Amino acid sequence: MTAGKKTKKNGKGWQTQQLLLEFILETGLRPGDRLPPEETLAVQFGVSRVSVREALHGLKFLGMLTSTPRRGTILAEIDFSRLSRYLSFQLAYSAMPVQELLEARLAIELGMLELLCGKLTDDVYQRLREAVENGRCVDDSPTEQERHGQEDFAFHRLLLSSSGNVVLEAFSSLLETFFRRLKGNPVTLDETRRADAEHLQLVEAIHDNNIDLARGLMRRHLAGRYFSLG
Amino acid sequence: MTAGKKTKKNGKGWQTQQLLLEFILETGLRPGDRLPPEETLAVQFGVSRVSVREALHGLKFLGMLTSTPRRGTILAEIDFSRLSRYLSFQLAYSAMPVQELLEARLAIELGMLELLCGKLTDDVYQRLREAVENGRCVDDSPTEQERHGQEDFAFHRLLLSSSGNVVLEAFSSLLETFFRRLKGNPVTLDETRRADAEHLQLVEAIHDNNIDLARGLMRRHLAGRYFSLG
DNA sequence: ATAATATTAATTGTAATACAAATAGCATGG
């Protein structure tokens, strides 16, 4: 189906990569598991080791595999920063507007809120509150601003992971890498404090199962964070 | 910043990829433009041609580059189907529950609705109505069911692309690859007709700028489509 | 002279080989 587009000559290199992907799926390899040595794969696939390496390298480039001598090649955890490097590279000449990224992020986070409301355990609630506390900004020094930005990302990541939906979490972490590049937005101490307050309100709203309030807060929070237009 | 994680030994292969990306950026290459021959790049980077090829291969896998003998290697347009294949593979070995896929899709489509409400031009409105008409199911033969399924995807794709947000569109097309695999859900003629009716109601709701109604319809539509639990 | 056809050359695709680099595991010695 997917291969139907270029039916002409798909080439052996392409085929090798397909074989490799199939191999991983069929053997049920999981992240952290080790692949057979390149030589073995080459024999098994009936291609040269160079071809196997090229196939492997393509996947390594994407962060799907990591390999070190003697230890072999292992299946890596999903690394969205790699993917985003590729994406951001594309965006270098196709200028993705920040607006659209924000809209997408809002959609993700609103969807997450709905999942989170109603199944917020006390345990998670406490951890969220702690995250808010940790994130509090005490002054407006550059290092503190930097830390505050990091904590903000951490808070939103925690929200997403608490929602228990890995798909949304994946999308979000993908978007996060973009927003990290947008840092440098100068913010006043007032603004950071307001953001902290919004975080807390958000957690409480979720805890109170007040989805509408939570949604409104999230809208305002995201808009305020990156547009600074109240 | 991104490279700061593995400061140990980044290796030449990694370096070659960086060089390649920098080269493309610095020379201001645009989609359709041609890269220098592999040999030239190898000399320029001070590595072997095999290394250059391995670096190129990762980008080719994502469809970022296409190369044919004699014509050389050219920068391609963004190919989300390739990207989707990569991501869907990643998600494949993370055993994604259908539930989470549905939740994610709902989030995306609800976010899209909000963008669409309020800026639905007459032109787009007409095209959406046509899409609904085209999608109508006339009987419950297998081929007609198949066609109906395709039209359903097409309708949602059209909605997404009408929203004008390429990020959401990309996420959606990624999810679509999963839902295509879930086909085979037996549906009655009644159900398909209800789905068609919902499509129409949805379009009208958006046209009337009735976001709440649209959201409700979308919830019901997606839930009904894949759970068949009314 | 023009169109079809054959030739040539440039470029990517694949393979085989050799050696370097890194490292896990073992052995050896204190």
Added chain:
DNA sequence: CCATGCTATTTGTATTACAATTAATATTAT
């Protein structure tokens, strides 16, 4: 028991050679 060095295994890189493909050119027939 711990530290140190040795060894074997596996990946990393380079070199070379040739096959496959096709753009560009030359040739030939009409």
